[in-house]
Amino acid sequence: MTVSDKFEDCKILITGGAGFVGSEVVRQFSQLKNASLAVLDNFASGRRDFLSAVPECEIEEIDLLDRENVFRCVDRFRPDFVVHLAAIHFIPYCNRFPAECIRVNIEGTQNLLDALLNSSVRRVVAASSAAVYPIHDGACGESSVSPEPTDVYGLSKLCNEMQLQQFHAKSGVDSAAARFFNVYGPRETNPHVIPELLNQLLEGASELKLGNLEPKRDYIHVEDVARACIALAADASGFGAYNVGTGTEFSVAEIVSHFKAISARPFEVVQDKNKVRKSDRMHLRADTSKIQEAVGFTAKVGFADGLADLWDWGQANPVLRDFSGSQSVRMERPLAGSDR
Numbered sequence: 001m002t003v004s005d006k007f008e009d010c011k012i013l014i015t016g017g018a019g020f021v022g023s024e025v026v027r028q029f030s031q032l033k034n035a036s037l038a039v040l041d042n043f044a045s046g047r048r049d050f051l052s053a054v055p056e057c058e059i060e061e062i063d064l065l066d067r068e069n070v071f072r073c074v075d076r077f078r079p080d081f082v083v084h085l086a087a088i089h090f091i092p093y094c095n096r097f098p099a100e101c102i103r104v105n106i107e108g109t110q111n112l113l114d115a116l117l118n119s120s121v122r123r124v125v126a127a128s129s130a131a132v133y134p135i136h137d138g139a140c141g142e143s144s145v146s147p148e149p150t151d152v153y154g155l156s157k158l159c160n161e162m163q164l165q166q167f168h169a170k171s172g173v174d175s176a177a178a179r180f181f182n183v184y185g186p187r188e189t190n191p192h193v194i195p196e197l198l199n200q201l202l203e204g205a206s207e208l209k210l211g212n213l214e215p216k217r218d219y220i221h222v223e224d225v226a227r228a229c230i231a232l233a234a235d236a237s238g239f240g241a242y243n244v245g246t247g248t249e250f251s252v253a254e255i256v257s258h259f260k261a262i263s264a265r266p267f268e269v270v271q272d273k274n275k276v277r278k279s280d281r282m283h284l285r286a287d288t289s290k291i292q293e294a295v296g297f298t299a300k301v302g303f304a305d306g307l308a309d310l311w312d313w314g315q316a317n318p319v320l321r322d323f324s325g326s327q328s329v330r331m332e333r334p335l336a337g338s339d340r
């Protein structure tokens with residue numbers, strides 16, 4: 001049975017489906033035969049134009065904190081499969097507004113899982129993050145390195161894993177937490193290093209403002225991340241947390257060199273003190289063996305190819321690569337009472 005067969009005539013709900021990863025998950029699901037798709041999103045950082053290529057996808061503009069409407073959406077659509085991606089995700093934003101991060105990521109996830117509890121859902125895949133891991137120099141394995149988040153975002157994601165495990169224990173529904181490493185590719189919504197660099201270069205900057213150049217991360221292309229979500233939705237059984245990475249890591253300096261070669265433009269790099277994180281970890285890399293054994297997933301897109309494709313996409317899509325409307329970019333809003 002192919003992956004496509006497994007979703008034939010099924011209903012798939014993607015929360016956060018208007019975001020960076022979500023819109024690629026929607027795009028890939030839409031290429032499978034006869035699956036009905038719905039997106040639940042409040043458009044805090046997601047965008048309707050990310051979904052314009054998939055007009056058959058239903059869009060439910062709902063906030064995960066609006067419990068009543070989350071229940072109504074699940075009741076009406078009756079999903080067979082759920083990929084839960086909606087969250088506040090940009091770490092500097094979460095650090096600045098920790099109560100909002102906790103509320104959206106934890107209470108929002110609980111609302112969704114409660115709505116799914118007595119439904120006909122068959123499998124749930126929820127986005128976790130490599131941010132659940134402590135600072136560790138070698139590859140992070142799910143069983144070899146115990147979670148120990150270093151920030152409020154990682155804490156919220158670890159809590160999501162435990163919420164999902166409890167949901168599985170109560171419902172018996174197969175549930176997988178996907179620990180994404182650093183995702184890159186088209187339609188990014190948050191000012192991470194790769195889209196920042198891409199945008200600065202495409203705007204004609206001759207001087208790039210960056211934070212630390214040494215930290216290495218396991219960058220995985222968004223097409224691979226979406227494939228991993230679909231593989232887990234198709235085949236994961238019981239409850240498990242799975243790394244979604246490539247197993248290799250690159251420094252910011254190496255990304256800069258790649259962009260130098262791809263863009264064929266001369267530029268200087270200057271360190272921007274505002275972008276330097278105080279306690280940046282130097283390494284973050286996945287051990288990818290568990291997801292490979294469980295559902296046969298390995299990343300396919302090489303880093304140099306992924307960056308070259310991103311450059312071409314960025315040149316062709318100036319509107320879509322502009323993430324200035326994203327909630328995470330609006331860091332300077334006044335602190336609300338609960339965030340003080």
Ligand SMILES: NC(=O)c1ccc[n+]([C@@H]2O[C@H](COP(=O)([O-])OP(=O)(O)OC[C@H]3O[C@@H](n4cnc5c(N)ncnc54)[C@H](O)[C@@H]3O)[C@@H](O)[C@H]2O)c1
Nearest residue numbers: 016019020021042043044045046063064086087127180183
């Ligand atoms: N991008 C990465 O590198 C990365 C790494 C690790 C984990 N993740 C996780 O993957 C998931 C998707 O991340 P992304 O990069 O696509 O981020 P994103 O910000 O592009 O997507 C999140 C989506 O959730 C929606 N959303 C936010 N708050 C909501 C709410 N209260 N109700 C309904 N919808 C809401 C946003 O509008 C957006 O469409 C997130 O859970 C994130 O924590 C991402």
